[in-house]
Amino acid sequence: MLLIRCPYCEEERPELEFRNAGEAHIARSANMAGESDDDFEKFFFIRSNPKGIIYERWRHMHGCARFFNAVRDTVTDKFIMTYRAGEPKPSKLPIISNEVVAK
Amino acid sequence: MAKAAAKKTTSVASPSVERRPALAGRSTAATGAKVEVLPPAERISLRAPEASTAALSKALGVTLPKKSKTSATKAGRTALWLGPDEWLVIDEAGNDPLADCAAVSALHSAVGISHRNIAIGVTGAGAAAAINSGCPQDLSLDAFPVGAASRTILGKAEIVLLRTAADGFRVECWRSFSDYVFTFLSEGSRDAAV
Amino acid sequence: MSGAFRIPGAGRLKQAKTARFNFDGQSYTGIEGDTLASALLANGVHLVGRSFKYHRPRGILSAGAEEPNALVEIKRDAARKTPNVRATVQELYDGLEAQSQNRWPSLSFDVGAVNDIASPLFSAGFYYKTFMWPKAAWKSLYEPKIRAAAGLGISPDKPDPDHYSSRYAHCDVLVLGGGAAGIAAALAAAETGVRVILADEQAEFGGSLRFETGAGIDGQYGFAWAQAAIARLQGMDNVRVLPRTTAFGYYAQNFVGLVERVSDHLSAPGHDLPRERLWQVRAKRVVLASGAIERHMVFADNDRPGIMLAGSARTYLNHYGVAVGKNVGVYTANDSAYAAAIDLKKAGVNVAAIVDLRDHPTGPVIDEARALGIEVNFGRAVIRAGGKLRVSSMTVQPKNGGGERTIPVDAILMSAGWTPSVHLFSQSRGKVAFNDETKRFVPGTYAQDCVSVGACNGTDGLSATIDEAYAAGEKAAKDAAAKTAKSNKPKVDASESWSRGMLGAAPGAGPDTTVKAFVDFQNDVTAKDIRQAVHEGMRSIEHVKRFTTNGMATDQGKTSNMHGLAIAAEVLGKPIPEVGLTTFRAPYTPVTFGAIVSHARGPLFDPTRKTAIHPWGEAQGAVFEDVGQWKRAWYFPKGGEDMHAAVDRECVAVRKTAGLFDASTLGKIEVVGPDAAKFMELLYTNPWEKLEPGRCRYGIMLREDGFIYDDGVVGRLAPDRFHVTTTTGGAPRVMNHMEDYLQTEFPQLNVWLTSITEQWAVIAVQGPKSRDIIAPLVEGIDMSDEALPHMSVREGKICGVPTRLFRMSFTGERGFEVNVPADYGQAVWEALWAEGQKHGAAAYGTEAMHVLRAEKGYIIVGQDTDGTVTPNDAALDWAVGKKKADFVGIRGMARPDLVAKGRKQLVGLKTKDPKVVLEEGAQIVEDPKQAIPMKMIGHVTSSYWSENCGRSIALALVAGGRDRMGDTLYVPMPNGVIEVEVSGMVFFDETGGRLNG
Incomplete structure (x- = not known):
């Protein structure tokens, strides 16, 4: 079970309190009705599903109930960082290696 | 006949019917911890932006906490921080927090949930252990001191946890989950001596 | 007394405390503190089992959890039979009953041993090669035979009467392994005051100090020092010492699963004790002190x-x-x-x-x-x-x-030497490194905040081990909680030390031989099998493992891995590290389902939700059905009625007089704030801004893809307050859906959502007499049609308690839904019931509710829709605000496929024979004489006998359905084809006059 840092509770909490909510930073058009078929397809159906860094939404469902954003590495499963909903996609990520140096 | 009934109603004969709280009176005591259903209380779910908290605190007579996992208590009324704009206000003194909020003009939402929630007390040296039988949070006094409050989970049910004493917790859950939560805590308390 | 092979004066058990036990029907005596294995050996019994594949006689190989051979069944009673218990781990108790496995008729004469003679047939990859052909034989012949032969031991066929408990625990330093290294690390950490958990799989701590006669620490004999240190640790408030506890899995972020065997070693465990306790520990730092496992000679x-x-x-x-x-x-x-x-x-x-x-x-x-x-x-x-x-x-x-x-x-x-136990390290995703000099894999690159000490780290000698472990304990405490203490490191006076050894097959079991030199005892894998696997083209060690089953199953390579790897490397002509080690997987040793399931059985398997009115239904003999986690009254049989009779009676009563229905499970959300109407406009297809306070509207919620997601009646209590209802099953996801949009797409709106599902008990009173029943109990609400028309809501009092009284109908009759605070639900129901009795009202359940709504063509989301139905498909276009600029689903609804002709549309179906009731889910065709597979143009979504209509009624999704009114279609069933006529969806009171009747 992962620990996930909730940016609203400002602490790590057990994964059981959270729900994944799909890819982040997919903006809903302000003029939804006017979207072309292609744009709607991109908005609604197309997801990046990367190997490596993914930006995704989570909800602290059984905690503060807030939706927030997270950067996670799909290879290591590690959370790189989390930030509040509405904040821009971080331009720079903290470097987190999967390897802790031998102690 | 329908016409007769359709007339404006005036006075009603039976002003009171029996209140039947869920699980009323249930309790178990094990070596490690005692689990008991607590009496009904008045409760509201309070939602408000930062700017309204001062006015609401004043009206409620208790300062709404602003930090996660905290609560504030005054005169039988406790405000639990559940989210950045969400509080659970519990009044055990028989006063109505909904009425107090109704007078506040500042932006907010107050919704009565007195009957939605059930409170279960877990007390004793093994209280934290009993809850940790199904709750994944760290309940040590360092991580979850007296007064700490949090929405979290117990097994497959959502609960709100408030630490009322070093060896005492108030567990709130929705009415229909109360049998599950009570049974879970009872089982947990049986194994809470270790 | 306790066995001919017990040596007076040797060992640490107290001879006076004997325990009788039984193995394969023979009675023996052991001593308290024995394992089953030691007690058997004391009695000169070595033969304890038969091997898995060849049924070869097997004895006791080890004295610990790595035991691959001595697997027995321990039986307390018919329901408490545990197969595959390691005799080397099972502690003896008075009255213990054990049986050998995998033999028939007896352990010393086993018919299955013919497999040993026929062993050329069962060489590596046997299953893959032998059962290839003919294909048809797999299902009928091979698979059942293999399944019967596979697996060791026999599972009990009765429910497990024991109970199991679980605990989430947190600590600063978790020490896994309680030998000299683990104890030293735990001492170092504990003395700083941080929270420490120390676990060991054995009943007694000490690890190899149990047998090392040459170890001395702090002026004591090694084992005595260990016991004294444990006693000290047990006396510290910040330390939890867990004997008989196996760390079976190391998961992400220092989350470690441990199973504590609480009562398997007790002769008569009290009912209060769980059999096992599952510990789910989150540790800031983990110290791995899992020791080393001795290798056998091949x-x-x-x-x-x-x-x-x-x-x-x-x-x-x-x-x-x-x-x-x-x-x-x-x-x-x-x-x-x-x-x-x-x-x-x-x-x-x-x-x-x-x-x-x-x-x-x-x-x-x-x-x-x-x-x-x-x-x-x-x-x-x-x-x-x-x-x-x-x-x-x-x-x-x-x-x-x-x-x-x-x-x-x-x-x-x-x-053959000692293999560092890197299982947990490997599970933590750490990468092992091969030490060419000592020929062993040791922890190399760490992936988590843990550290290995002592033998599992390849550290030889007691002094070096204690130095390393104590320093690691100190550092772990410092890293985890910034705490330090004055060093009180144990001083090593005497120690044993050795390393090296050999890997692979010994002389005499080389490639030139066909002898059975076992590498993996548990899976009956020989040196020859490994070589054969390589010869047959397996190059990767992972393939060799799967082909031969070496190191698989519960053994997880404890004794076999290194030998197997060395033999494969030799045949491949590659150095060992280039061939690589297979992955160690959790669990380290088998874990019972009981421990994993723990509390989640019986009433705690899943919450069972009951309404406030549930006890009344129960007392009336209602039959309940499961709707998600809820129990809902399905129907109320009276005097020997079957379901049909009860439902028919309930349906007729509602339309003739009135019925009472417990609708408390409906999801309810209070939407509050100055932007409440704006928010509702965005989340529902309907217009809301102009809905007047006190009025209600049937709302439809779509997903962004344009398909119906949920529906329900919404009442506007005030300009800034809506009382929204959702379907019973949809309540949590609708709340999540609304919160999602509110928090992330429309955060500028000043509105908040609160679930009030459980705040209000809901009593639906429906039927021509409904108002007569309610009115005498209501206070402060004008019940006239003018003041309270269909689709309106008022707040007032009923029976003296607050109510939100909705005038609405899901039956087509004049109807009300009485919301009262949940704790008053049953009392108000009883008051209404008493009033209802004056008019001949009936209580009705969910089945009658379904029939009544179907008679009126009201849909049930999730039954008549399936996530691919648009409002237009469901003939609900009228509920979509045509002038709205935006709402969730507005664009999805307009996708080319969703507006194309020929979509499946919801229509009514009437069977030509009115007595025939269609099956829900049945497929519909145009021409029943066409060749199979037929072209299916739709399916039945709802179908009932309607006593009120005197015929069967059905709703169906049919391609181009609304253009087929009056057409005859066909429903082919196993017993013949049913003719149906396409109709409108309303079967009863088409004009809707009864809403005010």
Whole structure:
């Protein structure tokens, strides 16, 4: 079970309190009705599903109930960082290696 | 006949019917911890932006906490921080927090949930252990001191946890989950001596 | 008393405390503190099981969790039978009953042993090759046979009467393994005051100190020091000491699963004790002190009972006071077996010979063995063991060939060296590194905040181990909680030390032979099987593993991995690290389902939700159905009625007089704030801004894809307050959906959502007499049609308690839904029921509710829709605000496929024979005479007998359905084709007059 840092509770909490909510930073058009078929397809159906860094939404469902954003590495499963909903996609990520140096 | 009934109603004969709280009176005591259903209380779910908290605190007579996992208590009324704009206000003194909020003009939402929630007390040296039988949070006094409050989970049910004493917790859950939560805590308390 | 092989004065058990036990029907006596294995050995019993594939007689190989052979069934009663218990781990209790497995009719004469003779048939990859053809035989013949033969032991067929508990725990430093290293690390951490958990799989702490006679710490004998240290740790408030506790899985972010065996060692465990306790520990730092596992020698017939690991024989002697034989032979490739020979010799056991594969070893243990008069042979190999049910001899030959010599023995103690236990480290995703000098894999690159100390880290010698472990404990405490303490490091006075050894097959079991030299005892994998796997093209060690099953199943490579790897590397002609190690997987040792399930069984398997009115239904004899987690009254049978009779009566009563229905499970959300209407506009297809306070509207919610997601009646209580209802099953996801949009797409709106599902009990009173029933109990609400028309809501009082009274109908009759605070639900219901009785009202359940709504063509989301139905498909276009600029689903709804002609549309179906009731889910075709597979144009979504209509009624999704009104379609069923006519969806009171009737 992962620990996930909730940016609203400002602490790590057990994964059981959270729900994944799909890819982040997919903006809903302000003029939804006017979207072309292609744009709607991109908005609604197309997801990046990367190997490596993914930006995704989570909800602290059984905690503060807030939706927030997270950067996670799909290879290591590690959370790189989390930030509040509405904040821009971080331009720079903290470097987190999967390897802790031998102690 | 329908016409007769359709007339404006005036006075009603039976002003009171029996209140039947869920699980009323249930309790178990094990070596490690005692689990008991607590009496009904008045409760509201309070939602408000930062700017309204001062006015609401004043009206409620208790300062709404602003930090996660905290609560504030005054005169039988406790405000639990559940989210950045969400509080659970519990009044055990028989006063109505909904009425107090109704007078506040500042932006907010107050919704009565007195009957939605059930409170279960877990007390004793093994209280934290009993809850940790199904709750994944760290309940040590360092991580979850007296007064700490949090929405979290117990097994497959959502609960709100408030630490009322070093060896005492108030567990709130929705009415229909109360049998599950009570049974879970009872089982947990049986194994809470270790 | 407690066995002929118990040596007076040896071991630590108290002879006075005996325990009787039973193995395969034979009664024996052991001592409290024994394991089943030590007690059997004390009685001279070595033969305890049959191997998995060849049914070869097997004995006891080890004295710990790595045991691959001595797997037995422990039985307390018919329901408490545990198969595959390691006799080496099972503690003895008075009255213990054990049985051997995988043999018939008896352990010493086993018919299945024919597999051993026929073993050329069962070589590596046997299953993959043999059961390939004919294809049809797989399902009917091969699979059932394999399934019957597969698996060891027999599961009990009764429910498990024991209970299991679980605990989430947090600590600063978790120490796994309670040998010298683990204890030292725990002491160092504990003295700083941080929270420490120390766990060990054995009943007693000490690890290898259990058998090492040459260890001295702080002026005490090693094992005594360990017990004193544990007593000290147990006395500290910040420390939890867990014996009999196996760390079985190491997961992300230092989350470790442990199982504590609480009562399996007790003769009569009290009912209050759980059988096992699952610990789910989150640790800031983990110290791995899991020790090392001794390897066996790979030689012909090395699996004969009586052949065991040297260190284990030493444990049986020094801890349990048991000699594993009277005349033992020793076969080794390192120093540690000498210590076993020396200890046994000193205890009066004859040591026939030590056979050492090494050419010129030197050292104090060798000198001591010689001084004791033990025959020591260098550069020689044991090429064969004699005996069948028990080893009787060992045949020795110079390792480069030459004359054979057979030495009679009744036990062989072997040691090929020690393999660091890197299982948990590997599970933590750490990468092991091969130390070429010592020929072992040790922890290399760490992936988590943990550290390995002692033997599992490849650290040799007690002094070095304690130094390393104590420092690691101090550092872990400092890193986890920034705490330090004055060093109080244990001082090592005396220690044993050895390393090295050999990997792979010993001489005599080389590529030129066909002997059975076992690498993996549990899976019956021989050196020859590994070689064959490589010859047949397996190059990756992962493939070799799967082809041969080496190191698979519960063994997880504890004894077999390194030998298997070395043999494969040799055949491949590659160095060991290039061939690589297979992945170690959780669980380290088998975990019971009971421990994993823990509390989640019976009433705690899943919450069972009941409404406030549930007890009334129960008292009335209602039959309940499951709707998600809810129990809902399905129907209320009276006087021997079956379901149909009850439902017919309930349906008629509602339309004739009135019915009461518990609608409390409906999802309810209070939407509050100045932007409430704006928010509702965005989340529902309908317009809301102009809905007046006090009025209601039926709302439809779509997903962004334009399909119906949920529906329900929404009442506007005030300009800034809506009371939204959702479907019963949809309540949580609708709330999540609304919160999602509110928080992330429309955060600028000043509105908040609160679930009030459980705040309000809801009593639907429906039927022509509904108002007459309610009115006498209501206060402060004008009940006239003018003041309270259909689709309106008022707040007032009923029976003196607050109510939100909705005038609405899901039956097509004049109807109300009375919301009262949940704790008053039953009392208000009873008051309404009493009023209802004056008018002949009935209580009705969910089945009647379904029929009544279907008679009116009202849909149920999730039954008549399936996530691919648009409002237009469901003939609900009227509920979509045509002038709205935006709402969730507005664009999805306009996708080309969703507006194309020929979509499946919801229509009514009337069977030509009114008595025939269609099956829900039945497929619909245009031409019943067409060839199979027929073209299906739709399916039945709802179908009932309607007593009110005097015929069957059905709703169906049919391609282009609304253009087929009056057409005849066909529903092919196994017993014939049913003719149906397409109709409108309203079967009863088409004009809707009864809403005000």
